[in-house]
Amino acid sequence: MGNQKVKWTSEEEEALKAGVVKHGTGKWKNILRDPQFAPYLTNRSNIDLKDKWRNMSISYGQCSREKSKAPRVKTISSDALSTPTSQNISSVLIAEDYAVDELSRSPQDVRNAPGYNAMIFEALSSIKDSNGSNLGAIVGFIEQKHEVPPNFRRLLSSKLRRLVLQGKLEKVQNCYKIKDAALGTKTPMPKQKDIRLRPVQNSGLVISGETAEDAAMTAAYKIAEAENKSFVASEAVKEAERVLQMAEDADSVLLLAKDIYEKCSRGQSVVIA
DNA sequence: GTAGGGCTACCA
DNA sequence: TGGTAGCCCTAC
Numbered sequence: 414m415g416n417q418k419v420k421w422t423s424e425e426e427e428a429l430k431a432g433v434v435k436h437g438t439g440k441w442k443n444i445l446r447d448p449q450f451a452p453y454l455t456n457r458s459n460i461d462l463k464d465k466w467r468n469m470s471i472s473y474g475q476c477s478r479e480k481s482k483a484p485r486v487k488t489i490s491s492d493a494l495s496t497p498t499s500q501n502i503s504s505v506l507i508a509e510d511y512a513v514d515e516l517s518r519s520p521q522d523v524r525n526a527p528g529y530n531a532m533i534f535e536a537l538s539s540i541k542d543s544n545g546s547n548l549g550a551i552v553g554f555i556e557q558k559h560e561v562p563p564n565f566r567r568l569l570s571s572k573l574r575r576l577v578l579q580g581k582l583e584k585v586q587n588c589y590k591i592k593d594a595a596l597g598t599k600t601p602m603p604k605q606k607d608i609r610l611r612p613v614q615n616s617g618l619v620i621s622g623e624t625a626e627d628a629a630m631t632a633a634y635k636i637a638e639a640e641n642k643s644f645v646a647s648e649a650v651k652e653a654e655r656v657l658q659m660a661e662d663a664d665s666v667l668l669l670a671k672d673i674y675e676k677c678s679r680g681q682s683v684v685i686a
Numbered sequence: 687g688t689a690g691g692g693c694t695a696c697c698a
Numbered sequence: 699t700g701g702t703a704g705c706c707c708t709a710c
Binding site for chain 1: 695
């Protein structure tokens, strides 16, 4: 509201990245004091550096499907980076390669997330706390049922505020609850049992007791949920295949070691290429 | 001094 | 409407 936002220049970003490589994450003051980077960061505070690094990290780890297995810049410990070695720096470079890979994804990939409104209503109606549910509880509930992006908490916070402004949710202290007026009207919690399709002449199907908008939203929610489950299942299969492959590799190595041991114990010489 | 959450301008 | 990013506040 009126506060001018100053975009980070590429020079500033490069200086920040290099500063993190040299000093480690969380050493924002040190980076600012470093004469190597200070000239590029004169307009930035240590808080700015922290926020920018957070945003960069979130952007790099954006795709939820990779979050459990791919290296993320944010996961590099500050201890490891505080004493920069070639190995540490290479970790950063690997992370940056990953970042480039992530950034090359279409923004559309990121935006094809399931309907958050539906998830929020689902969580609030399931938790059923008369005092409402706080952000953590809602995030926890949704995380249990859906794959969520790394920055989901921030997204959800924005979404909740918007719903409060729209009068669909009520915020009491730090807890959110569904406004009574919102219950049973628009943006309902999609429940399968509430959707009853009945055939009519000429037009195929209509939905009893619901508007077309409600039905569309419910359908979209269900599709998104199904796609989510399908994706999670396919990832689980891939992971299982990877583990199986690793087990087979380990077996091979074990057999080879056993073979070498037996030959050695018989006094034979073993040449390893 | 830093981390994390919230707010909000801005973009697609 | 969904999402991003910069700034601010507060707790530790």
